[in-house]
Amino acid sequence: MVAQNVFFYLLAGIILFSAFRVVTSNNVVHAALYLVAVLAAVAAEYVLLAAEFVAATQVLVYIGAIIVLFLFGIMLTRAKLGSDQDLTHPHWALSAATAVVMFGVMGYALVDQFHWTATPLPADTRLVSVDGSNSATVSDSVFTAYLVPFEVVSVLLLAALVGAIVLARKD
Amino acid sequence: MFAFLLQSVASTFDRPAIDLHALAPEFVLTGALVVVLLVDLFTPKGSRGIVPSVAGIGILAAMVPVLTLALDGADRSMFGGAYVVDNFSLVLQAMFLLAAYVVVLLSTNYVAEGDYAEGEYYFLLLCALLGMLVMASSRDLITMFVALELLSIPAYMLAGWRKRDRRGNEAGVKYYLMGVFASAVMLYGMSLLYGISGSTLFSDIALAVARGNGLGDTTPLITLGVVFVLIGFAFKVSAVPFHTWAPDTYEGAPTPVTAFLAVSSKAAGFVALLQLILIAFIGRDDVVGPLMWVLAALTMTVGNLIALRQTNIVRMLAYSGVAQAGFMLAPLAVVGSNSDGARSAVVTYLLIYAAMNLGAFAVVLIVARKTRSAEIASWGGLFEYAPGLTVLMTVFLFSLAGIPPLGGWLAKFVVFRALLSPDLTAGGVILAVVVGVNSVIALYYYANVARQMWMNPVPDGDRTPVRIPFSLAAAVTLSVVLTVAFGVSDLATHLGDLATFLPA
Secondary structure (H helix, E strand, O other): OHHHHHHHHHHHHHHHHHHHHHHHOOOHHHHHHHHHHHHHHHHHHHHHOOOHHHHHHHHHHHHHHHHHHHHHHHHHHOOOOOOOHHHOOOOHHHHHHHHHHHHHHHHHHHHHHHOOOOOOOOOOHHHOOEOOEHHHHHHHHHOOOOHHHHHHHHHHHHHHHHHHHHHHOOO | OHHHHHHHOOOOOOOOOOOHHHHHHHHHHHHHHHHHHHHHHHOOOOOOOHHHHHHHHHHHHHHHHHHHHHHHOOOEEEHHHOEEEOHHHHHHHHHHHHHHHHHHHHHHHHHHHOOOOHHHHHHHHHHHHHHHHHHHHEOEHHHHHHHHHHHHHHHHHHHOOOOOOHHHHHHHHHHHHHHHHHHHHHHHHHHHHHHHHOOOEHHHHHHHHOOOOOOOOOOHHHHHHHHHHHHHHHHHOOOOOOOOHHHHHHHHOOHHHHHHHHHHHHHHHHHHHHHHHHHHOHHHHHHHHHHHHHHHHHHHHHHHHHHOOOOEHHHHHHHHHHHHHHHHHHHHHHOOOOHHHHHHHHHHHHHHHHHHHHHHHHHHHHHHHHHOOOEHHHHOOHHHHOHHHHHHHHHHHHHHHOOOOOHHHHHHHHHHHHHHOOOOOHHHHHHHHHHHHHHHHHHHHHHHHHHHHHHOOOOOOOOOOOOOOHHHHHHHHHHHHHHHHHHHOOHHHHHHHHOOOOOO
């Protein structure tokens, strides 16, 4: 348990530092790369929680797809890749104040609900571990309890694909 | 060989029980949207009109299982109650299908005559419709969220369908950015609710968040989750202060898409709100009531006051749609004392609103074919060259304003009845007064358009009659028949009373 706590705070520190650098960096590419650090550390937190499937998905989707999309977007649209002082929005103080207030509200609500004690996770009858593996549980519940949303997602992806082609095509 | 491989896997997998009849509307519509895509692929470029026909037939075909399920009458529940077929879902699915059919009629000429990707347009329309059907049946956070995304993502793209037009781009981007922001807020709320209840099912969440269940019930965390989820859908129904996307998106999107967003997409938001408030958050009217009260009062007042200043008819209809959303939110404010009445009132209002608003958009489309403008000033003297259309538009406008004996009057009446019964409460009475005052304000800008059409001279002196294509004529006829029928009969209130939830 001690090792888990040590690594939790280590990763939380990495997340906080990198997230801070994402918004303060003057270079878009650096900001995107700090975001990679944030997302990778979050994936590591999932591993600490024994949610290996979520961790793998986090790496595949966020780092593998979304950040790559970000970098391509930056390279295809902006010629200026170096340091840029205009990146900081003039109303950043207002945004920071909003963020602090939201953090206060959410943090207070969470501490008020769970206090500083360890709370056992509530048991979802549909997410009982099969053969000790969480991935097997996830796959079983996708094809039983969540069959309708799973099928609907496939239509959603098809729609996104078709629409994106129409909007991006030169004609 | 595959059977051998499958057998070698030691699995505890149990096949879920699937009721094919209950899922038939979704299956038929999924089939139809694939057929639309294939038909578009294999028809030669010049032969237009085939794809909208296929899309329309597909929608009507999906109506058949909805009717057989309604005749069958049995409530069906699948996946532990995550996906149900009850009276509520059937009434709303029928409304979504009929509204989408009218939107296809509205789109036929508009899309064929503009330079648009026709097959993909109807494909995305049917995808969004599928999301709405799923939404009406979902009683589970994940199913509801996926349904919301399926109806939103095609709508984002359809809003920006005029991709060479700057205002079209603005419409799409604004709607998309606001929409994903709302989704993110809602998703955070959903994660809090799941964290508290340990389940994504509405029935389990209702147990976990209800007052007085001894689970640390009225903690700020539950309130935060409830409020975040409701705010996500407040964006969808364009409630003030989350309405800022609506006017620009409505103006920049192709007009049939605007009609779709203003009617179907908004109705889907209300369907989700009804299910959440009346099933999942039924024990928390102390949070939901005041929130809805403030949203309703703000939405109708701000929507109406800005609508007064509009000179563009589509923007005016956009703000009037914001105000109408306020009227629909009002019954949800008294959900604590009159939950059945609130449900019935919102469903009745949705049915009537769909008929009259689609009708108004149909006339706007017909008139814009001649005047090539959406400015209210260009509607001057419409009576001189298109008397029939003028009468129809007047019917739709006065129905939106709530003049008896048209449908909109009954819609306002059920809202008042829900607010003032079973017994008078201070909140209900004050909100009823706000609704009354706003109805009077709204009459001014609706009557202003009527005055333009009946009294003012034709601005450019062009009195050639308006040619009405068959599909638009069919859409207007369908809308006007329903608008008048809802006003003079008790059809809409009957359907509203009928649309009950499956008892949990």
